[in-house]
Amino acid sequence: MSQVPYLPDSNKPESDLPPPADGLKLSLKNPGLAAFLAWLLPGLGHMYQGRWAKGVLFFVCIMGTFAYGIALGSSRVVYASMRPYDTRYYYYICQAGVGLPAMPALIQAWRVRGEKAPWWNNWMAPPVLIGQAVPADWARAQMAIGRDDGYFGDGDFLQRGNDPDKLWYHYSGPETQERPSFEIQHNEFKQNELSIWHAKYSFKYDLGTTFTMVAGLLNLLVIFDAYAGPMLGVNLAGWEAERKRREALAEREREEKKRLKAAKAPTQATA
């Protein structure tokens, strides 16, 4: 098993370093900075500490889970919103654990709150609610995409008042969806864009939400690992090696005793 040497930039005495795991001594460099980097991008904190294998493992696992969640239910499974009738922000608290990859949602929420059009082709933008004012250009572009490829159809955004640059959302689509069960479950908010996503992606929207949330929560463990080292202070691998060493020693002692006994036996017989 390879030994990780103390890094020269570690100013901590040996006794202050984290307990050994797998028979190794670790230098966590600047643990606070490592924890921040681990939050910013999964695995980055470990790469900064020179723990490359674990850094790559965490990056692949957590970003893979996050990306798979988005692939299942579109980028809209991640959004930040604290509006009445749209209380999914507690999901976002979990998703924000992955750091930078979930940050576009905050920018989009800020844009939508200011009645501006979301950026980046609506990536991680919150859903449009009934009565919400949106920029007229953006609304027309959404209606031009159509219900088949997008989420809105003709007549979904109407002018209200004298502001020509603003349109208001009001659902003008069919009352019932293709699947009758959809209406039963989502009848109370079927005109909300969120319910359109649910109808379009079905259970995959919930799965996508779950995957992205799990990715964020797993990264909390990774942040802790970057800050304080492996959770297991007990050196299990070392214990196993020590157990085998002691067994081998005991076996050697037994053989030695047997050999001595055998050597004594003919001497006693002669005497």
Added chain:
Amino acid sequence: MLLFAHTTQFWYCVPLAITVSLVYSGTRFEEMPSILRHSLRSLVWMGGFSALLFVFLRWLTWSL
């Protein structure tokens, strides 16, 4: 029959279980062989426990 209608949805648990066991083990050990060994053990535990739970719930709802 209702169970089999949703069987394909169970497969989504597999990548999630693999990821969770790998990351969890990664935060307990430092060396890759130990991580992989512990991860495999966690995966078997997770799968086994879920299977036991499934059998128990199936038994409870057998007559429903």
